[in-house]
Each structure stands twice: as structure tokens, then as C-alpha cells.
Amino acid sequence: MSSLRNLFAAALALTVVLLGLTWTGEASAQTRRPEKIVFTVLSAEGQASSGPLWQPLLDDLERELGIPVEPIFGSNYSVLVEAMRANQAQIGWFSALPAVQAIDRSQGEVIARTVDIEGKDSYVATIIVRKGSGITIEDVAACGKRYTFGIGDAQSTSGTLAPLTYFFGPRNIDPRTCFSTVRAASHQANAFSVANSQVQVATSNSVNTVFLRRQNPQIADQIEEIWQSPPIPESGIVIRSDLPADIKAKIRRFFTTYGQGSGPEAERQREVMRGLNYSQFRAADNSYLDPIREMKADQARREGRPPEVAPPASAGSQFARWSPFALIGLLALFATVLNLLPKRTPATADPAVVPDAPKKSMAAWSLDLLLWGGFGIILIAAFNTVDLPNIVNLFSNSENMRNYGRDFLNPDFSDWQPLVGQMWLTVQIALWGTFLAVFLAVPLSLMASRNLSPAWLVWPVRRVMDLLRSVPDLVIGTLFIVAVGLGPLAGVLAIGLNTAGVLAKLFSEAVESIDKGPIEGVKATGAGRLHEIAWGVLPQVAPLWTSFALYRFESNSRAATVLGLIGAGGIGQVLFESLQAFDYRTVSTIAIIIVVAVTLIDMLSQAMRKRLL
Numbered sequence: 001m002s003s004l005r006n007l008f009a010a011a012l013a014l015t016v017v018l019l020g021l022t023w024t025g026e027a028s029a030q031t032r033r034p035e036k037i038v039f040t041v042l043s044a045e046g047q048a049s050s051g052p053l054w055q056p057l058l059d060d061l062e063r064e065l066g067i068p069v070e071p072i073f074g075s076n077y078s079v080l081v082e083a084m085r086a087n088q089a090q091i092g093w094f095s096a097l098p099a100v101q102a103i104d105r106s107q108g109e110v111i112a113r114t115v116d117i118e119g120k121d122s123y124v125a126t127i128i129v130r131k132g133s134g135i136t137i138e139d140v141a142a143c144g145k146r147y148t149f150g151i152g153d154a155q156s157t158s159g160t161l162a163p164l165t166y167f168f169g170p171r172n173i174d175p176r177t178c179f180s181t182v183r184a185a186s187h188q189a190n191a192f193s194v195a196n197s198q199v200q201v202a203t204s205n206s207v208n209t210v211f212l213r214r215q216n217p218q219i220a221d222q223i224e225e226i227w228q229s230p231p232i233p234e235s236g237i238v239i240r241s242d243l244p245a246d247i248k249a250k251i252r253r254f255f256t257t258y259g260q261g262s263g264p265e266a267e268r269q270r271e272v273m274r275g276l277n278y279s280q281f282r283a284a285d286n287s288y289l290d291p292i293r294e295m296k297a298d299q300a301r302r303e304g305r306p307p308e309v310a311p312p313a314s315a316g317s318q319f320a321r322w323s324p325f326a327l328i329g330l331l332a333l334f335a336t337v338l339n340l341l342p343k344r345t346p347a348t349a350d351p352a353v354v355p356d357a358p359k360k361s362m363a364a365w366s367l368d369l370l371l372w373g374g375f376g377i378i379l380i381a382a383f384n385t386v387d388l389p390n391i392v393n394l395f396s397n398s399e400n401m402r403n404y405g406r407d408f409l410n411p412d413f414s415d416w417q418p419l420v421g422q423m424w425l426t427v428q429i430a431l432w433g434t435f436l437a438v439f440l441a442v443p444l445s446l447m448a449s450r451n452l453s454p455a456w457l458v459w460p461v462r463r464v465m466d467l468l469r470s471v472p473d474l475v476i477g478t479l480f481i482v483a484v485g486l487g488p489l490a491g492v493l494a495i496g497l498n499t500a501g502v503l504a505k506l507f508s509e510a511v512e513s514i515d516k517g518p519i520e521g522v523k524a525t526g527a528g529r530l531h532e533i534a535w536g537v538l539p540q541v542a543p544l545w546t547s548f549a550l551y552r553f554e555s556n557s558r559a560a561t562v563l564g565l566i567g568a569g570g571i572g573q574v575l576f577e578s579l580q581a582f583d584y585r586t587v588s589t590i591a592i593i594i595v596v597a598v599t600l601i602d603m604l605s606q607a608m609r610k611r612l613l
Helices: 002-032 047-065 077-085 096-105 137-142 157-168 187-195 206-215 245-257 264-275 286-303 324-340 362-381 388-396 398-408 416-447 455-470 473-484 488-512 516-524 529-566 571-580 584-612
Strands: 037-042 069-074 091-094 108-116 125-130 148-151 181-184 201-205 223-228 236-240 278-283
Touching (some): 037 047, 037 077, 047 069, 069 077, 077 096, 096 108, 096 157, 096 236, 108 286, 125 187, 148 157, 148 187, 157 187, 157 201, 157 286, 181 571, 187 206, 187 223, 201 206, 206 223, 264 278, 416 455, 516 529, 529 571, 529 584, 571 584
Parallel strands (some): 037 069, 148 181, 148 201
Antiparallel strands (some): 091 236, 125 201, 125 223
């Protein structure tokens, strides 16, 4: 019977291998003929604002193609370009500079460009300030680190490239040294920041001005433009060039004819276009982006950099023919073959020496079944929700990962000193944030300890601790930026509050597990409540508290890098800008610096913990 079971297992494993190979072949065919089209919208206004405007057009596109069209809205330029490169998106609405990156990096092909309701196929970049601030363009050009500045991300045409090319570059101004603080954000975020006095000067564009005037007139009334760039090519529709020819032809025809002609249907489509502030999609090809390439080349010359070279196209990989299920099947087949091999019979144990294993009761078995069965059911139910079927892309897109790996394994240390300085600032943010957290956590933990405080005090204090732990650092940091402005102080306060909630819980659990003997001894001397805590509680928990605090300092040194994304200072902002610019060599350098810094902090923490034991 054992041999039959093993042979059955081997046959089953071989079946899994064959099914995995067959499934992979079918997946490749699906790649050639997509079951759905993913349409990315590079929206400075966000999904809440742009979604209702784009959805009618995408519904029309779905009816035209007969294929489901799934929209994805985002303000992160590089992520959407990389999504197209990995064939996770097939069509994209991009502004000019990201469209160039989609062509160069993602097998993109321009099929149309947008025309606004006034018939113009271009727009302008702007520099904005709060109305009534008195700041002029001459004041901005004078620099002196007098103002905070909101710039677009590294791949923004009007938010970064045009201002650098037409305003800062000719004046030999580096925004990083010109302003007291520089934060990269979307046009809408920059506009709100200027209106709310979070930043004093920012980049924007004429398209964002129209949307603000339409959807947030109160914000638009608080902003004024003090500079405009020369015309910039409008946004375009980019598709993957490897789509089937008939689908590409349908997509091209859909956009270039949308809203044209006469009749109720054409009028309805024109109404959709007016919501997007467009009058038509005009046929175009990659050459319409030549002015952007010239701007990029000019900027590279000014900065003394060589012109950018497009990365090589993916050549595919033989390994991509194997699916994960086929590999799992091979492993199962290998394990089954090992089980078919003859085994040595182990020596018989002496029943007098080895006691019988304890048997579980039916209630215990039922509880185990409930716990582990429920765990398994949740895992299975969440399989599609967390998109695990797409894990096959780890294999089918292995060439893309190798392309990235070549840059990551080739870090650029030519300008490492400023990066180390930014990392040191990040460590200081984490250090002060942790110190403030400990300062808050000590009284909170004592009030939340059931063996020291009454129940009427423990419950509300614990809810406050839950609140501090639950709100993400980025949200707290954004609130503090409104209050104290851009810079590291907002990061210190955000880390301090969030970590206070975590440490207070850990500290209180340590207090609840202490020996009551020393407290009773101090109480017997007639000492007061504070003396009981000082001499009976703190000596017992101090080593554990210190260990917890040091561990959180290590964690905060990593967490503080993320706060740089919202303008809270440190190396996180440089990391975000490098990712947006596809500068993976600098990203690799930053990652190495972070690893070295965290390792040094860990070694220091271990040494300090040993001194306490």
C-alpha cells in the first residue's frame, strides 16, 4: 500500500508539472492577446477628482474594443511608466516628459495628443505664490534661502523640467541651494500648500489652474502666477507597441475620432471631452515629443551630464517558459522520488524508556481544527484579493528585474557626501523622535498599568495609546507640516507621537509583569506613591524599557526615511526623487548608505544593551 501511495503521489506531481507548463503556454498566448486593457491616468488632481471625468470615455473604449478596460489613476510618474514596461498596463495618458520615458523604457508608442477646448495643443508651466504675499519673480531669482519651494517630481514636465530649462537654468540657479526647503509633490498638492502657506513658492501649470478654478475656486482665489514658461507640448495617449495590430488600430481610431462628427452620440462624447478640458485627440506619433527631448538635452548640457540613453529592450528569457506551478510540481516530484528510495529501519525504541505521547481530547482537537482551519480558509479566500496569481510575473518579467539589477549592482558614489549628510539628518530625526516618545511613554505606561492605576484611568489611557499607534506616520507628519512648516521638526513630532503609542504599550506590559515584593517593601517604610514607583517599579523595568527604546530607535531610523516623501527632511526625499528620475544607481547608493547606518545603529544598540544587563 505504501508503494502504491508513493506511485500515486509521483503521478500527481508529474501532472502538476505538465499542467504548469501548459498553463504557462496559455499565459503567454494571453500576453499576446490581452484579456483586459489597463489604462493608466497620470493625474495631478487624484482619482477622486479625475475618476468621474475619465470613466465615461473609458466605458466607451471598452465597448469599442469588446475587451474590459480597467483604469488606474496615480500621480507617481515612474510607477506608471514601470507598470507599462512590465506589461501591467497597455495604454496610458501621460504628460510630455513621462511619455518620453514610456517610449524609451516601456515599448511605448504615441497614437494621439490632446487639444484643449480653445484649440491649443500646448500649455505652459507656471510659478505660483499665495495671493497678497508680495513675492515677485525677482525675489525668487534672488534666492538667499528666504522661501520654501514646492517643485514637481523629477519626471514632471511642467513641474520640474520646464522651470529648470526656462527659469532656473539660464540664471544658473540650483533650487536646492536657492530655497530654505524644497519639497517634491504633485501640482495639486503644491497648489494647496501655497494656498495654505505651507510653502511660499511652487511650480504648477495652466491645466492645473483650470481644474482648480472649476473644482476648488476658493483655493484658486488664493493663488497668483508670477511666471509662465514658453508653450509645452500637451499630454498624449501612449500604447504598448507590441499590442496586436488589430487592437492597436481600434484604439487609434477610437481616440482620433472620439467626439467628432454630428448627432446625439457625438455631442455626448464632446460633453465628456469638455469635462476633461479637451476638444479632441489629434493623431500624433513619437516625433511630437521632440521639443521635450531637446529640453532634456539642454538641461543635461547645463549640468555637465551626458545625454540620457534609453535602456535596452528586454530580450526575453528562456526561464520565463516555466511557471511557478511547474517548479512546485518538480519539487514535489523530487520529494516523492526520495520517498520511494529504500529507507533504513530505525532502531526500535524501548517502550519502558520512551513514554507514550499524550493524547489530545476531542475538545482540543476541535479547537485546533477551528483555529488552523479558519487560518487556512482566510488564506485561500485572500488568494485573489492580494493578487497572488500575478506572482508568475516574477518569472515572466525576470528580464526586467535583471535590467534593474544591473543598475542596482552598479552604485554611483561620485557624490556620496551630501547623501551621507542627509542620512545623518535622518538619524537625528529618529533620535529626537524616539527621545520625545520615551518622555511621553513613561507616564502613559504607568497610568495604563492595571497593577498601578485604577480601572477608570487605565481604559481611556489605553485608548489614547491605541490612537497614537494607529494613525500612520505620514498622516501625523502632514498635520505637523501644516502647523510648523516643512522640515525635520515635523518628522520628529510625527515619529515621537507614533512611537509613544508603541512604547507606552510595551512599557505598561513590562510594569504589569513585575514582582510586587519590592513595591511592598518600599510601602512598608511609609513611602508615598511616587517613591514606590521610583524605588519599587523603575529599577525592575529600566533594563527592559531601555531595550525597547533602543529597538524602536533602530526602527525609527528606517521609518524616518519615508517621512522625507512629505517634506519632513532627511534622505527619504532624495531617495524619492531618485526613484522618480529612474536613477537606480543613486537609489542603490542611498540603499547602501541606509544599510550601513542601520547596521552601525544596531551594533551600538547591542553594546548599550549589554552594558545594562
